[in-house]
Amino acid sequence: MSPMRLLIAEFKHESNTFASRPTGRAEYEARYIKRAGEIIPFFTGVKSEIGGFIEGARQAGAELVPVIAANAMPSGVVTREMFNYVRDAILQGIRTSGRIDGIALSLHGAMVVEDSFDGEGELLEAIRNQVGPDLPLMITLDFHANLTPKMMSNCSAMFGYNTYPHVDTYERGLEALLNLVKMIRGELRPVMALEWLPMLIPSLETSLPPFSRVFDAAFAMEKDPRVVNVSWFQGFPWTDIPYAGSAVVAVTDDDPALAGRLARELAQQVWEMRELFRVEVMTPAAAIAKATQSLHKPFVLADISDNPGGGAPSNGTQVIKALLDAGAKDAVVATIHDPQVVEQAVRAGVRATIDIELGGKTEPAHLHGEPLKLKAMVRTISDGRYVNKGPMGTGFKVDNGVTVVLDLGGVEVIVPERKLQPADPEILRRHGIEPRDKQMVVLKSTLHYRAAFAPLAHEIIQLDGAGLTSPNFSTFRYRNLGVPRWPLSPDARP
Numbered sequence: 001m002s003p004m005r006l007l008i009a010e011f012k013h014e015s016n017t018f019a020s021r022p023t024g025r026a027e028y029e030a031r032y033i034k035r036a037g038e039i040i041p042f043f044t045g046v047k048s049e050i051g052g053f054i055e056g057a058r059q060a061g062a063e064l065v066p067v068i069a070a071n072a073m074p075s076g077v078v079t080r081e082m083f084n085y086v087r088d089a090i091l092q093g094i095r096t097s098g099r100i101d102g103i104a105l106s107l108h109g110a111m112v113v114e115d116s117f118d119g120e121g122e123l124l125e126a127i128r129n130q131v132g133p134d135l136p137l138m139i140t141l142d143f144h145a146n147l148t149p150k151m152m153s154n155c156s157a158m159f160g161y162n163t164y165p166h167v168d169t170y171e172r173g174l175e176a177l178l179n180l181v182k183m184i185r186g187e188l189r190p191v192m193a194l195e196w197l198p199m200l201i202p203s204l205e206t207s208l209p210p211f212s213r214v215f216d217a218a219f220a221m222e223k224d225p226r227v228v229n230v231s232w233f234q235g236f237p238w239t240d241i242p243y244a245g246s247a248v249v250a251v252t253d254d255d256p257a258l259a260g261r262l263a264r265e266l267a268q269q270v271w272e273m274r275e276l277f278r279v280e281v282m283t284p285a286a287a288i289a290k291a292t293q294s295l296h297k298p299f300v301l302a303d304i305s306d307n308p309g310g311g312a313p314s315n316g317t318q319v320i321k322a323l324l325d326a327g328a329k330d331a332v333v334a335t336i337h338d339p340q341v342v343e344q345a346v347r348a349g350v351r352a353t354i355d356i357e358l359g360g361k362t363e364p365a366h367l368h369g370e371p372l373k374l375k376a377m378v379r380t381i382s383d384g385r386y387v388n389k390g391p392m393g394t395g396f397k398v399d400n401g402v403t404v405v406l407d408l409g410g411v412e413v414i415v416p417e418r419k420l421q422p423a424d425p426e427i428l429r430r431h432g433i434e435p436r437d438k439q440m441v442v443l444k445s446t447l448h449y450r451a452a453f454a455p456l457a458h459e460i461i462q463l464d465g466a467g468l469t470s471p472n473f474s475t476f477r478y479r480n481l482g483v484p485r486w487p488l489s490p491d492a493r494p
């Protein structure tokens with residue numbers, strides 16, 4: 001008997017509809033677009049969904065047919081051209097690959113296309129239309145997916161991350177693939193139920209209460225042998241679409257009543273816990289004052305409002321300005337995305353002092369500060385490449401483009417050519433900066449940094465620099481939500 005043939009692909013994006021710049025081919029190329037034969041070598045040994053697909057296929061003795069893997073930093077909506085490019089690559093891959101027994105897709109779940117609120121739903125519907133209703137099709141989704149009816153009705157089952165920081169992407173990929181194999185063998189008939197909640201939930205860590213309590217309840221449900229998977233989705237609140245919200249999806253083996261009951265129960269629990277989901281933040285000045293007065297170090301100051309991992313531009317200047325105003329002497333900021341300043345620093349060379357206008361160039365100033373006119377000394381220039389050593393995306397080869405470290409006199413700023421979330425301490429160590437030695441380490445990140453930085457931080461302080469991933473949702477102008485949302489509206493009801 002010839003081995004089972006499983007088509008795999010990845011198409012991810014978390015679209016922040018408040019970011020002004022659309023996400024096209026260049027933004028995908030800056031992260032990665034891998035085709036066919038490049039995919040297995042790129043992901044083998046990497047802790048990601050496709051890494052999990054590869055291991056699952058090895059365990060099951062199945063043959064993988066990799067088509068395309070495309071991922072971009074979260075940012076503004078995806079262009080129609082880019083969406084069609086990947087969709088058509090997948091559809092063509094299905095048409096031209098011979099016999100396919102099943103499909104596993106690594107998706108995000110919060111993709112907005114410039115003319116469609118439902119990127120993943122549209123993609124899955126196009127695939128279903130081509131392969132018919134019966135071909136087993138499993139998907140993995142990010143914890144920040146906004147679930148839609150089209151996503152539900154066009155796949156066999158879905159597997160959402162159980163962690164934030166996302167350290168279980170590999171496990172979810174493996175789980176999806178092994179369940180795909182079972183379904184193809186006739187050992188599993190997955191049925192799903194969705195409970196959607198009109199909530200915009202700010203980001204909290206899943207290993208701690210209150211989020212951990214939701215997952216404890218989901219894991220208890222998963223102990224029932226009839227249950228395949230119970231996923232809770234925080235959702236992605238910085239997106240102005242009718243589907244923005246939280247959701248629970250329960251998957252059972254041929255028991256729709258059980259799936260429905262579990263999804264309702266867990267959703268009810270999430271709704272009742274809502275007041276626990278409010279996030280504590282400080283102003284930049286208060287956070288800096290607290291860190292400066294301490295005899296301990298390092299303080300990790302997380303600017304959760306300018307997280308490029310949530311589509312913010314990572315060039316907000318409010319925190320740097322506050323550091324300079326406070327006369328900070330021992331601080332590092334990772335990172336300010338500003339390719340113009342990188343070019344200027346490279347031209348001037350190491351140890352040169354240059355006049356720059358740093359950051360603040362892409363969004364209205366009231367959202368994240370003005371460009372800062374400064375004198376800066378160029379400390380280092382690097383190729384911006386390193387390998388992640390922390391628990392998230394371990395082994396992943398990062399390429400930030402040419403990266404410079406600027407010394408503003410007591411405040412060092414890491415400025416990469418490409419936008420990235422500083423989730424791994426290698427972004428500092430690669431540039432000769434040991435985070436343990438600094439009084440303040442400012443990270444433009446909402447939560448992913450915690451996986452690697454929490455163990456080395458004396459204390460973590462969250463601050464709100466008023467950027468595009470601020471937990472203060474009332475600063476954004478939502479127009480397309482439709483029904484009211486908690487906590488914006490007291491009328492919100494599930």
Ligand SMILES: [Zn+2]
Nearest residue numbers: 142143144166
């Ligand atoms: Zn996420």
